[in-house]
Amino acid sequence: MKRAFAFFFVFALLAGLIGGVSWFQFVFKPQMIKGFIAKMAPPPQAVSVVEAKTETWVPQLPAIGTFKPYKGIDVAPQVGGIVTTLNFDSGQEVAQGAVLLTIDDSTEQADLKSGLATMKNADLALRRQQQLISGGNTSRATVDQAQATRDTAAASVERSKAIIAQKTLQAPFPGRLGIRKVDIGQYVSPGLALVTLTQLDPIYVDFPLPEQSLGAIQTGQAVEIRVDGQDTLFKGKVASVDARVSQDTRSVLVRAEVENGKKTLLPGMFANVAVLSGAPIETVTVPKTAVSYSLYGDSAFVVVPAPPKAEAGAAQAAEAGQPDLIVERRFLRTGQTRGDRIAVLDGIKAGERVVSEGQIKLQPNAHVVIDDRGGLQSRDPLPKQ
Template identity: 40%
Template sequence: MIKRGIVILLAVAAGIGVWVLLGGVKALQIKGMMAKYANMKMPPEAVTAIEAPEEEWVPAIRAVGSTSAVQGVVVSTDQPGIVEKIAFESGQNVKQGDLLVQLDVSQEQAQLRSAQAQLKLAETSLQRQKNLLQNRVSSQADFDAAQAQYDQAEARVQEVSSLINKKTIRAPFTGVLGIRLVNLGQYLQSGAQVAPLQSLDPIYVNFYLPQQTIGSIKAGQEVLVKADGLEDKIFHGKINAVDSVVDEATRNVLVQATLANPEGLLRPGMFVGAEVPLPNMEKRVLIPATAVQFAPYGDTVYVVEQMKDQKGESYTGVRQQVVKVGESKGDRVSILSGVKPGEQVVTSGVFKLRQGSHVQINNTIEPANNEKPKPEDS
């Protein structure tokens, strides 16, 4: 029994010894690997970079707005009646005075003929009384009564003619009609809508600007406008009015500009982008927008410069720099502060960098850097 216990203890001791030996060997291997890789350097990150140029920059104020017609109404009826004739099509260009809709005026025309007959009789009677008065055959009272009858008959003719004109609906100004809202034979109440009519050339653009810009804008300044769906077209116009009050809720002021629109491409109600170039030209540092890391706590870029590691060896690294970003044009942004002209700035690969990262510049494929980009899918 004792011998058996001794054998078991020896077996256990031998097993523990083997495990200790294996653990020691493994520890020596790990220590050797750590010593081997202790002096290894991480490979540099491949990035693209550009020397930040300083160029002439025309500052501008940008805003979003909407278009509205210089003249725009929904043509409506003044008098009730049945539609007898429709003289236009939806979307048609019309001139001022063109006939749009004719309501039934057969009764009014009969009344007009009756009134004209009464007018003719009153005119004859008036002329007779005038001759009699000149020959001292008739009294002044008889002549005055004839004159009154004539005036009443003339007023009646004008009244019926006016009623006929009100049932003859014409274009109040030159423009483009919208969708027709009436049908032939339809009975229309007074005030019934016939069709929208908009004057498209010229056209207004209304947009809001912050109150801080009031001192920089005035009537007569140039405005550049772009509209969704018409990206290749830039419309030129001028500011014609700046509102006299500032909106208390937003502290913005309404600005109205007038644009030439001979082709009718801009329609009332369209969403547009407006840009007001300012007259004072400035020198700005310009870099691609891809170089900037935008963040709530501050926008940053990575500046490439020569650095030294812990051993004092020189390498190409990056310094994270806080910048103040100004306006943008296309793929480029202007830098107000933080980057000096000629400094080398990382333009792509910024999201994998940190302060002091080792980089290798490879400009084989560079990011877009164009003021007027034309994306392939536009």
């Protein structure tokens, strides 16, 4: 009996010991660790911030355009023949009326001399018949026949002169020549393009605008244009608006005229166009890097003071020598962009500080510290080869 009681006592003692160790290991200890972790606040994130500011912006209608020549043609002969003289080089500036080239006209010159002789003889015959009819010695029909012969000879002479004139190609307007496609001694056929002639100052830029913008566009409006590879801001004005809207794109074609005194703008170049379409207005702007874009809308993180109850964050911020700050996620209604800044129509007020770098590691209400050393560093220029 005593042995059974002792065995039961030892068994109960071991079961209690094992149960206590298991409860401590699998219940109490995980809860203790979980509570300890919950009380630990993550360290504040270092971010770069900028203040939203108010700028005066003129409303603009942005568009993508292409430069078109003010005047531009392919210089081509009306008649064929052998090129005898060339008076231009590729890329040359020429004045209106400048002789570009001549085509061999020896045959036409011979025809002209023959025609002049025929016309002289016909003219003498006509005068003789006019003298005879005044004395009643010839019929009116004979005089009319002489008149017709003389007119035919004169027409032949004019035709020869016209063909000779067509074999001298002149610049119909001042401009710049393109690449020459002809050489002396080459036979050219009628209509063959020999060189391009383009008037570059002024120059046109054509660009489409959506039909919703028709009410805001009119001739004479100022236009600002930028092109890739040039820092110059080119200015012009709306010259004309197309009389119809494209059924495929629901856009209307607009043409602006731009001064091109230095002739750095060439037909076919890509153009970033902005039509100034209203009076200047006050607009709140932030850097484009401060705005995050997603399917749920545009947003930005705004730095605000932390509430008093955030003791852990306050302690860590105090250690860093900065006030305790947190971030709020604000959903925005954005507008147009100008350079590296974007207009905020709703969601941020002027003077509020927004995070410009470091948003990817932030969550709403996260504690932050401001790192004044932030900012993208420009790369050193690569050495030229």
